[in-house]
Amino acid sequence: MVGHLPRVLTLITVMIVALALSACGDDRPEQIAKYQQLTQQRLELLATSLKDDQLRNANLLKQYTSILAKRQPDLTPLLDELAKDAGTDGPMFQSLTRRYKDLSNSANFVDLDQQLAEAQNIYQAADTSLYNDMLSDPVNVVADMSKGQLARVNAISREAEALANGTDGSGAGSQLVGNPAYGSWQNNSSGMSIWAWYGMYAMFSNFSRPIGYDSWSNRRGYSYYNDVGRYRYTSPKQATSQAKTFEQTKKRFDSQGKRFDSPYAKTRTGSTTLSRQSASAPKPSSTTRTASSSSKFRSNYSKDSSFRNSSSRTSRGVSRGK
Helix, strand or coil, rough: CHHHHHHHHHHHHHHHHHHHHHHCCCHHHHHHHHHHHHHHHHHHHHHHHCCHHHHHHHHHHHHHHHHHHHHHHHHHHHHHHHHHHHHCCCHHHHHHHHHHHHCCHHHHHCHHHHHHHHHHHHHHHHHHHHHHHHCHHHHHHHHHHHHCCCCCCCCCCHHHHHHHHHCEEEEECHHCCCCCCCCEEEEECCCCCCECCHHHHHHHHHHHCCCEEEHHHHHHHCHHHHHHHHHCCCCCHHHHHHHHHHHHHHHHHCCCCCCCCCCCCCCCCCCCCCCCCCCCCHHHHHCCCCCCCCCCCCCCCCCCCHHHHHHHHHHCCCCCHH
């Protein structure tokens, strides 16, 4: 009987903690489940909108890649890859669906706060208006590759941007650099972080020298992802990886007695027309979600009444949602 006492005490302690949480009204698991349900509906609506050509920038991406492929046939493989973002096979949509699937497993997160924040952000990222804004990056990549023959969208001209920010960006594909859907920062033999493109996007390397994280951080141009959407279009693991790259680079600069600022410390000038959802986005510097700060990280929508309003609109707009 005595031998069972520690086990009994442990069981009683667990029950007391569970009762305490219940008494405190911890509704985070319920909120996560609700966001999962609503996100499923939004993803279905987004997929339908892409299929039915209802997103302006998706349509422009199809048109731009088709036009440029006829003018520069050698770029067809790369342009075909970029055109995938106009549908559900592109890296941006696929990233959202993976994050949505990962959301159901609490083991993927440090705690409930981080899991809830991710649930909120995926829900917002799947909004059709905000996603349309996100597609301005690949559209503008193609526009810049046309050397001005095709107009940028949701952004000032390349020349005006260079004048405003004192930089000419990082060459072709610069709007996609830093976005984990298209590549990642990898350390070379010298310990420096270099941008490594995924798959066919490696063709961008033919147009510019290797892009180093330190030089890119100081001289990067404007992009929707880096200056507006990073908060919502970055998973906790991706944000942790970004933070690690920054800390490693900063440490190297500190050892040389030099200062190094985050690439997101200063928002670049470049956006023009944005949706209301994008205009309300928090500063990109607040996206960093490390294990130590995850409990403090919350989406700016966690206590927003627009969640309720958006929820009802989404439920009415998608009949297949569960």
